[in-house]
Amino acid sequence: MNNNNDSPTQLKEKPNFISGSVPNKKNGKRYLFIGIVANAIIWSGALLYLMVKSPAYASQWAIALPRTELSSTDVDVPDIGQSSSQRESLYSTQNSDPRENYKFLAGTDEVLEVAANQLDMSAEEFGQPQVEIVTNATLMQFETEGDSPQQAQKKALAFHRAFKEKLNELRMQETTQQDRSLEVTLGSAQEKLQAAQQRLSEYKAGSGLSSSDQLANLSDNLEQLRQQRAETVAQMEQVSARFKQQSRSLNLSAQQAVDAFVLQSDQLFQQHLTDYSEASAEVANLKANFLPSYPPLMERQAEKEAARAALLQRAQSLLERSVSLATLEKLSLVNNYSSSRAALFQELVSLQEQRQGLQSQAQELGQQIAQLESRLATLSQKESKLSNLQRDVRVAEAIFSSTLTRLETSRSNLTSYPSISLLTKPSLPEEPSAPNTKFVLLGTAVGSFFLTTGVISLWLRDRRIQQAKRIDQNHLQIIQS
Template sequence: MFDSSTGSQMPHNAIEAIPTPAVSNRLKIARGGKFYLGLWLLANALLWTGCLLYIKYKPVSYTSKWAINVPLSAASTSNVTLPGIGQASSWSDSAYKGFSDPRENYRFLIRSDDLLRVAAEQMGMTLAQFGKPKVRILDNSTIMQFEVNGATPELAQRKAETLQKTLETRLAALRQLEVAQQDQNLEIALGSDAQKLATAQQALTDYKARAALRSSDQLRDITSNLEGLRRERAQLVAQLQRDNAQVRQLAANLNLSSQQAADALALQSDQLFQQYLANYSQVSAELTSMSARFLPASPSVDAKQREKDEVQAALLTQARAVLGRPISLSAIERLVLTGGGSSSSASQRADLFQQLISLQTQQQGTQAQAQELDQQITQLEAQIARLSAQEETLNSLERNVKIAEATFSGNKTRLSLNRTDTSISYPPTTLLTPPNLPEDPRIPLSSVAALLGAALGSVFLTTGMVTLWRHNRNPGS
């Protein structure tokens, strides 16, 4: 070949000794493929070696599981009947009605640092060493599931048991605190109610001490007595009317007017008049007998006549005093001795007069009883009028006492009932499955993640190396 720079012919073997650009690129490609393959192998070896060493020497953990049941608290009502006072009721409504779940509160509680620190202290661990449990709430149920890890199966089980006991202890303390707060509020209300009851009772006692009315029963008894007296008076009035009718009938049988019957009864009722009448009848009979045996001018007849005149004068004087007006001897004889124009015998007339006198006496007694009853009725009516004015005040004071008693007794009963219900905000739990003793170690998620990361890193390394190798293989492209 001719050399243009020197103008001479070059030897043939010299041409073969100079490398061409194509041969140089083939050498780079050959060296580049081996380089990237070695680099890929080295990077993957380091990546997988680190991943396997991490998995091998990572501490093995065991998981203890357990489950509890947390039933929802439903609204409850307790009724207690208080004799003579009323009815007391205690209403406990659910604190989670319609918008929350107590299990969420329990989840927060068991994962709180405060409770975990207590459990860790009981295990002789720090909070970081003890770790936090995993909590799962099963939908459409009242069940909660817990998981806690430990380096050994026994340690995991003991941690689970300690955590469950700590949770139960904390729930019991919270329930007691809630009941104590409720009791405190009820005790304050109970103290106020007791004071109101004492004030109402004292006001009622003071009023009874100065008022004539002691109770509503007293007024009812007086009213009942008044009604009884009125019925008795009505019966006496009816009896008096019957007696008056009988007196009028007897007066008609005796052929006497009402005035004459009244005069006859008045004379028959006077003892002194009756004595004068008896004396007059005896002297008249003696005079008649002597007149039949002696002459009218006889001294004996004359003396007896004077005696008769004296007795007659005394009889008329007493009759005038009884009747309040002068009356003749013939009128007296007609009223008490004879029947006038009647054909009745003297014995029949005497019987009728006896009946008339008896009726008159009965009539006077009935009239006296009626008058006495009228006085008693008037007194009771006045007393009822006075007591009725006091009854409204008494009823108001008694009503205040009953209301205070009902309120006090109701709150006291509610306090007693409230102490039996301690699960309003913190419903009771039931241990469904106790913490188990795990048999197989737990495959940690970090190990799985390490394997996935190593595999993903290997893919990225392969992709990168292939891309670089292809780029160096075709540099002009």
């Protein structure tokens, strides 16, 4: 029974499949037509482009910029510090890459017009050159197009000359501006330096203090004088001790020893003492042989008294007090002919002379020390202002030197517009750069392939949709039966 029901259904489905093949064939022809027409349009356009497009030639060249590293200029200022100016690398950051500025400059109308005027062209006819920045290097590549190889090369040379002229013009402007600014700063620094030097010179002339070393030398001299005075005082004390000891040996007090030294040191007193001694000796000899009334004895006695009076008068004048002959005898100056005692007196006189010399030297050194101490105290008060003025001069010199260094550096290193060098000369192209037949044909073939693939995909999609509709209709008929 089931077999009988299935057979009609299968007989009905066969006509449906046969009837659905007609629309599929129509759709296939339609898509085939669309694909052929579309491919014909693509290939016709490509071939027409190759036939109509006039050839263009491209001349290429490259320039190199200097690679600069971080550099600095230092100026050492004694007792002040260090003044430095630093110049960073041109390529420290992407934003500071001068090649970006050059790329923008290459596209300006001013450069294009100058280059076009060299070839008697307009800027539109000359065209915009292509500029490429080479990464991880300091290079730039340029490219210009022309209707012929010679024209492309001439455009390249003209553009390179115009580009260099513009860079030179910008460098001159930058140099002029920097020089003007730095010269004003340099002039101000020079005036301040001269003013500081003038103040220092005037203060040195008025104060008598020329440098801080002068105080050091003065202090050293003062210390040497103090040491000399101490040594002199020590020697004087030694001599005084010996003088006192010698006085005790002669059984004299210190004052008596001084009196004896004074009398011994006076030549006139010594002359009177000699006359008195000689007269006394002659009187003693005459008294031993003659009577007191003997005329020669009386003459010698008168000479003795005269010598005695002169001796006492001279002693009173030297010692500034009344002196008797007994006092002189006590001082061993009269009636004492002992050679040993005379030697002791001679040594005593020598010691007193040394003591007086050392005392005078010590006093002189003391006066010199007092003068130097006073001068040192006065100059020490002025030394602070001198140091301030010298510091002002050093600071002014450092500022002037730093400004002068920056001026010289700016003249030799222009960071905004570094120099360029022609790495490769503009080429003379042998083949046209456009149109490129291989690229056009390859592109057309790829486009034709994708277009054909798309048309086939659409055809297959429609076919699946039609088949799905037929299957649904057959299931519906089976259900209804």
